[in-house]
Amino acid sequence: MNNFFSLGRWMPGLVTLLGYQRAWLLPDVRAGVSVAAVALPVAIAYAELTGVGAVVGLYSCILPMLAYALFGTSRQLIIGPDAATCAVIAAVVTPLAAGDPTRHWQLVMTMTAMTGFWCLVASRLKLGVLADFLSRPILMGLLNGVAITIIVGQLSSVFGFSFTQSGLIERLLAAPDYVSHIHTSTLSISLLTLVVMLLSRRFRPQWPSSLLGLAVATTLLWGLNPSRLEVAVVGSLSGGIPQLQLPEFPPGLIRELVLPALNLAMVSFVSMMLTARSFAAKNGYDIDADKEFRALGFANLASAMSQGFAISGADSRTAVNDANGGKSQLVSIVAALVIAVVTFFLTAPLQYIPTAALGVVLIMASLSLTDFKGLWALRHSDKSAFWLAWITFASVLFMGVIPGITLAVLLGLFQFLRNVMRPTDQLMGMNDEGIVHTLGHNEEVKAITGVLIYRFNSPLTYFNAAYFKRRVLLLLGGEHHPPKCLIIDAVSCFTHQDISVMSMVGELHKELKRRGVHMVMAGRRGQMTHWLKQAGIRVGEEGIQVYPDLYQALRISRHHWASEPGDGAEDKDPKENNAGKQAASTPAGMQSGASASADIGVKRQMIEPESAAAINTRQERVDESVALPVTAFNRRDFPL
Structure with missing residues (x-):
């Protein structure tokens, strides 16, 4: 009995699975397949955003999902690649890699492992209260800023040119100069993907619009020969079990990753807890913040071991799970197995996926993060929250993702100290x-x-x-x-x-x-x-x-x-x-x-x-x- 309680303390998800009810099986399998259908194109798109190969996005889904199914306390939450998380990783790793793709990948894995380590430390110190550290206005400003950063960055993939500027403001100012560089075939593939996704959401909202849009664009491009149209594609993928790679970069670079990994752990945990708590409240149960911190840590370590990148709670995939009646963590296991089958045995068709279509998927996913109406509405309810949200939003746009996150954390701390030091x-x-x-x-x-x-x-x-x-x-x-x-x-x-x-x-x-x-x-x-x-x-x-x-x-x-x-x-x-x-x-x-x-x-x-x-x-x-x-x-x- 004592062993069982100890197991329940460390693996609450496993305890739920041991007490599994037969009536849950059909809804869980249906929800798991639906989640996999949505996660596949999104994972590949987020891999492109992170700057690594498409297959890395699939690696980042399999073991982390299995780890969370054992250690997580939420029965609906689905974890995986996340827009904000990938944007943070790309902002940190890209300048450190200096154009070396192998070093880039290794730095991504190292930062992911460090993020998992910080999560485990926070769980050990009972710092689950950090889920409330970033107030809602700060998080709103942060996510809106990250979304705009991703959208502008993906315009090059959608229109078929490459930015020479690295900063968001510089890219926006130089936008008129890129009009003459628009590639017609690439833009046509982007428009086709967008139309298919919009039609799917309009007439068949229960279908995975991202997967359908990528399937149509990939099939068309495969039939027309992408090399003849000069449209960029994902390219050949090396499926199978990934080989463990030891880092081969100067140890001094690790110092450059310590604080960004801490910021990443903070942001991914807060974002995950917002999603987990909302769906737990909807389904009538509670979750343990400290155990969620530990589950996120093990999931990130599992992603690093499988050569993936950092993950967080995925609100869109969690919503798909809940809409399909998912009852337990078995949904994550089913989705992981489906993605594993595709990764190990069905990678050949994935090589024809156009990067322009992936850019459209990322832009549509980023638009779901924006809530400018909510930001503007804060002016009526709370003036200080209004200015705090917009300052955070502007800091992400003008200073970058990592400095913006750091400033957001400091603003939240200063706001709390002000309220305590000079209260009513x-x-x-x-x-x-x-x-x-x-x-x-x-x-x-x-x-x-x-x-x-x-x-x-x-x-x-x-x-x-x-x-x-x-x-x-x-x-x-x-x-x-x-x-x-x-x-x-x-x-x-x-x-x-x-x-x-x-x-x-x-x-x-x-x-x-x-x-x-x-x-x-x-x-x-x-x-x-x-x-x-x-x-x-x-x-x-x-x-x-x-x-x-x-x-x-x-x-x-x-x-x-x-x-x-x-x-x-x-x-x-x-x-x-x-x-x-x-x-x-x-x-x-x-x-x-x-x-x-x-x-x-x-x-x-x-x-x-x-x-x-x-x-x-x-x-x-x-x-x-x-x-x-x-x-x-x-x-x-x-x-x-």
Whole structure:
């Protein structure tokens, strides 16, 4: 039994296959054949994009699919060559290879292996949370930029000329000069492929349009003799099992691949997780991000061992799998076997595939990555996300894929740090029903004279502690009637112990005491008391008072220092005031029966519609929900 659990932890896909249901077989086989039909032309096209032979694209499908079927946790995800992944590899390897095709191929394999290594390291360190590192706006800008880069790069294949410029902007500026170099026969093959694909998508959307377009173009070119038309084709393919090749390039080149491989691991993992999570949610199950990182690592290592290139989650092939009713990882196994049969025994017809048709396939695949409408729509929902997405998009176009990815990662990090270092904050008030709300959003919520309730919407750390102190003193100074009590919502900001934060709290307490303001902490009573005492800060009547929740702190503080017009605070019975003072001076939960009864009576007077138990339950929910700000990094862990 222990061995089975250990196996399940390492190979969740194998556990699913061991518990396979017979009813899944027919849908899985049908989905596997459909996925293979879509993956074959795309793999060959992406091999051309990467700068290696067409058969390498097929190698990059077989073993990686089998590896993911064993180690992956998603039952629908299909992995394989990806546009963004191949664009990154080509951008890194092409200048390092210096025109040597053998070195180019070896560098591609080495970078793929390093990508797999980084994925395994990340899985070991439980860094699956990196799936949320690139926010949706950043990823949108990145994918749109990569798509435009691929489309412009493939125009040379579609029109039959070769770019002499390497940069995207330079190619666009020089485009008018290439009009006279358009090859008519090549353009005709491109248009034929495009028309067939569009007609297939219009009238037979369930058919693999890419495969159909390549089949028609290849058949026509084979009948007309490609050498006579001077149309470039893939050429002869050496099928069979690939031979293991050891790298034969200067070891110093490996240093040039370390950071790009790390970037590639990051981008491919984030892209894969977006696809995997969306289809897992659709089919009603969860996936494990850390195990997915490990599965991606093993799949990339398997691709490198079979002389392939780096892979990622393929959204289009995953959609084909889901549309055909795929139920388990057996779909990947069936698709891998079909591709293996073609690779080892049916490579002869593939040599007549025109590169112009492959360029059309790549352009159509890249168009599916673009979403300029979504980018533009961000201006209404989130201005900062709008500018972040467009800056990322422009950086990929003007700086290149790798610098653009690096900048995107840094922008995401800086955005998070800005939100943590300079978060929003609120002053709180109370409505007629005794419910605490933010001031300024509702006219029914009134400030409590003599009491200032403050909420800081970020965990307090050493780099925002000084800002917290400045904000508190600034808000206190802006009050027309200086309050006598400051209540700080400790749940939202005191999430961990930090010596710099405790030192700031001590300084703030001394300053408030000098101004005649009592400092009260609401929430996390046990932790806060322990942390304050460890820092040498007095707790209790002569120091900082700590209460279990915001409502109890507010109730007792009102008795001591609040006086609202019309609330009858000045006219209360002296005995009731004495009871309130006695409750404030006695630790919570240890009041005498008379004083506790008085407090409960006052609380009921303040918040009549709710019982004390309901208040505590609601406060616990509030405490949990505001413990950390919700960002792209932790949105999936936010309790709804």
